[in-house]
Amino acid sequence: MHELVEFAVEKALELGASYAEARFEEKNGTSLAMKNGNPEGLEFLAERGMGIRVLVDGGMGFASTNVLTKESVSEAVKKAVKLAKAASKVRNEPIRFSEEDFHEVYYEVKMRKDFRDVSPEEKMELLRKVEEEVTATGVNVPMRYLGYSDQVWHKIIANSDGAFIESVIPRVSVMYNLVVFENGQMEQAPFVQRAFSGGLELIERDEPWNWAVKDVQALKKLIYEGQKAPEGKVDLVISPEVAGIAVHESVGHPYESDRIFGREAAQAGESFVKPDMLGERIGSEIVTVIEDPTLPNSWGFYLYDDEGVKARPRYLIKDGIITEFLTNREYAYKLGQRSNASARAINYNREPIVRMANTYLAPGDYSFEELIEDIKLGVYMVSFNEWNIDDRRYQQRYIGREAYLIENGEIKHPVKRPILEITTRALWSSVDAVGKDVEMFPELAERVNRDRVSPSGWVERMRGSGIYR
């Protein structure tokens, strides 16, 4: 396959491309589902193909094929070059890429328990374990949808500037949707996912059945003991899970430079962040948000991006100040910078675009007890269901699933559906303490051309920013 990748790059240059990049990807894996105790069937994933991206006269073209012969790849290269030429005529200025250092590298994530050696029935046992543990709680859970998925993702990326990167990354996940019906009322924990880059041992160590049990027990308690959340502005403590979605939506996405420069305007939207906002204060002094693809075993793990640029941690916000955007080579050039390796493609048939990997709020030094001890009236939001944000990433809302009242420094009864509906600036300006314990949470916001990402966060406390209805 290495030869075919090199052939594609050379062919594109021959045909007049000033830049060419070829990416072979192969995904092999298994997925299983269990619905209300019944196995729903087995699905094998075996997908491979090549995508070719070129610049010609300052226009960009991309073509892909899953017929991996020299003829078919050659045809795809011709199409990419032709499309780029035509596109160059409908441009105000040519696309240029930043200068980068490129390497020839092979890397892989090792599996201690290789899921390729495990039978589907044994994998189904993981779901059966969730099913059994949930049933054993005695909580009435009439709808139970469980999913298991694994895949080994093999990539070979070469470009005409000298990159040749080969990687093998296994990914494994378990998800569940559980509907609790008790006392004539119904609550739900939908699309909860536990996911990692690595082997089956990571799922076994994570014990997703314990998360599921915790969820149904909390929902039952919520039904029987839950009270209305306090009205008005009170202190709010959010868990790593809620902090994770908040950094993902209101820091990760708006700092993606293709949104900042309007390239995503028609689909994923633009950003309230503008190029001249580097150095501007966006949050309180204790807010630092890091974006790091190199976190071992994280769902968004990679060491080189899909343009072949070496990855590193990116500090999007440092001590409350906007310090860095996520960039690929096209937007790094526009900003007069080097790329920080944020070019990502979800599949061989997608062009790499700027997307986050693992976004998290940097830890503080508070224990959980210290976070809540001086709160007179507040809410602790442990998990969320509904969430959304406008397409400039400014007006957002998170509705708690499991949440509790905090009164005089103590956790009290559960509260039903507390709502945090707030602007991005208000959200990060309100943070006055950050905890020291970390948990990782993968995120399910997967859309066309965007990789799955895994935000994580630390427990944080926000003063007077919880707005409850």
Added chain:
Amino acid sequence: MFDVNEFILKKAKELGFGDVVVLGYETNRRQVRFANNEITVAKNWHERKVELFVELEKRVAGTSITELSEDNIERTLKTLLSNMKGMAPKEDYYGIAEGPFEYRDIPETFDRAIVELDEPNEYVERAINAALEEGAKRVAGVLYTDHTRLYLTTSNGVEAFDEGTGIEISVRAFIGDLESGHGTNSVRVLKKFDPESAGRNAGEIAKLAQNPEQGPEGRFDVIFDPLAFANLLSYMSFMTSAYAAEAGFSFLVNKLGQRVASEIVTIKDVGNMPNGYGSRKFDDEGVPTRETTIIEGGTFKTFLLNTSMAKKYGTETTANAGLIMPHTWNIVLEPGDYTREELFSEVKRGIYITNVWYTRFQNYVAGDFSTIPRDGIFLVENGELKPIRNIRVSDNFQRILEGIKALGKESYHIHWWEVDTPVSTPYVLVEDVGITRATK
């Protein structure tokens, strides 16, 4: 590609599989993306693959085969067989449809002019120019052309072929950071393609939306533009699948035969709609696609089914396979009898929402959700439109359907990034819709 299908079927039967479905695809898709009035990238996707479904004593499995050599096909089938032998059966599996069937051509689903279209960039330029002429400063969007060939062979006597084309554009026009409008156009034959209308609508809305003020909160009568309501109906379409109901993802659970919408609401799935972006001659088990009434006069009539789920519930398939998960083709909200002007004149003080995105559920079975209006949002007061911003629709899905007070008489076919399932809908007026906003 039928030779490949037949080889797979023959080998699968030799290995002892029961039900077998082989669905071959040959697809060519082009995309032109544009932003800031220029093309950002042009793409071409070529794919050839077979989707395979097999059953072995009530154990079911599926895979895609993209490397179609005889060796790889045999290897794949043997891998499936060895993996399935140890698995527990799916007790509620009841088989696939018994063929053969007769198929009719669906008008306006194939156009050689789209296959032979050399260069779609002129349509992009026409859309951009139309938006700029309306006053837009920046125009962004995406254009697709599609050409798909489907080859279906099943162990129950089905051999079927369908070939389809499509061309569509989605255009977003901006004046400032906060003033934008969106328009789309999705058709299956080139002569019906109207990229200018998408650009013009986007530009007109952006122009109307200038200098917006913070919107109010409370309960309001809301007029949903077809683009906005299509988003909600697209989410609802998933919830009409019997699979979604069993898995706990539908507000329609246990509501068969009940009133779930205003009596003026009739919602259908139409698999054989002429010029429909989701239309196909047959479903994944070969049953000819058709029209299925899901909600009639406000009453919920049926979930969407494949053969196995239909047998489980003692009824007939609705031709919506998905072998594991039945799904919709084109969702249609039947239009009413209001002109656009009459609809707006019904509202003394309300809100007009031209587009939404990011619809998310607090609880799927209850139907509680919120969604964010984007592009032009307007306060409607005695026929006047006043631009507003920063509001959120926060309500319940069934309550929205029950609150439908009036429907426009013209229908629009919508398909874009936020509306995966094509939806045909008129303008919709809904009473007392919950509106919230961030207060800090």
